[in-house]
Amino acid sequence: MAITLNQAAVDRAKYLIEAGECTSFDADWNEEKPTRDEVIEYIDNHDMKEYGLWFLGKNDAYDRGVKEHYEYPCGDLREIQRCALVHTVEQAEERGDNAIVSAAEELIRLIDEKSE
Numbered sequence: 219m220a221i222t223l224n225q226a227a228v229d230r231a232k233y234l235i236e237a238g239e240c241t242s243f244d245a246d247w248n249e250e251k252p253t254r255d256e257v258i259e260y261i262d263n264h265d266m267k268e269y270g271l272w273f274l275g276k277n278d279a280y281d282r283g284v285k286e287h288y289e290y291p292c293g294d295l296r297e298i299q300r301c302a303l304v305h306t307v308e309q310a311e312e313r314g315d316n317a318i319v320s321a322a323e324e325l326i327r328l329i330d331e332k333s334e
Contacts (some may be wrong), residue, residue, distance in 0.1 A: 220278045220279070221275045221276065221277055221278075221289060221290075221313070221315050221318065222275065222276050222278065222279070222290070222317075223237070223274065223275065223276075223317040223318060223321055224257040224270060224271075224273055224274055224275055224276045226270075226271060227270065227271045227272065227274050227292060228274060228321045228324075228325070230271045230326065231274075231292045231293070231298050231325050232325070234293075234297065234298050234305065235298055235325065235328045235329055235332055236328075236332075239297045239298060240293075240297055240298035240299070240300070240329050240332070241297060241298070241299050241300060241301075242300050242329050242332070242333040243300070243301075244300065244301060244304075245299075245301045246301065247291075247299070247301040247302050247304070247305035248305075250294060250299055250301055250302070251291065251294060251302065252294050252295050256295060257283055257285070257295070260295045261285065261317065264282055266282060266284070266285070266287075267282075269285060269288065269295075270282070270287070270288045272278070272288070272291060272292060272293050272294075272295055273288035273289055273290055273291055273292065274289075274290040274291075274292050274306060274318050274321050274322060275288070275289040275290040275310070275315060275318050276288060276289070277289050290309065290315070290318050290322070291306060291311060292304070292306065292322070298325070299309065300326060300329050300330075303322045303326045303329070304326065305324060305327050306322045307319055307322045307326070311320065
C-alpha cells in the first residue's frame with residue numbers, strides 16, 4: 219500500500235493554523251476524533267476532495283472517491299487538532315511513512331509557536 223503526502227491538506231492545515239482555527243490542548247485523539255455519524259454528515263454535505271483535506275496521507279490502493287483513500291488525520295472536520303497530529307506522527311512512524319511524519323511534526327511546531 220503506497221501512502222503519499224497530501225500536500226493540499228498540509229497547505230490547508232498551515233492556513234487554518236495561521237488563522238487560529240486549531241486546538242493546541244493535549245487530549246486523546248480517540249476521544250476527540252469525529253464520530254461515524256459526524257463523518258457521514260460531513261461527507262453528505264461536502265465532496266470527497268474537501269473531506270480529503272483533513273488527512274495528510276493518500277492511499278493509492280483505494281479510489282479517490284472513497285474515504286479509505288485518505289489516511290492520517292490532522293483535524294476533526296472543523297479545526298486542526300494537535301492531538302490528531304500527535305496520533306498521526308505515532309501511526310506514521312510505525313508504518314515508516316516519513317513524509318507524513320515530517321509534515322505532521324512541522325504542523326505541531328506551528329501550533330506550538332502560535333499558542334506561545
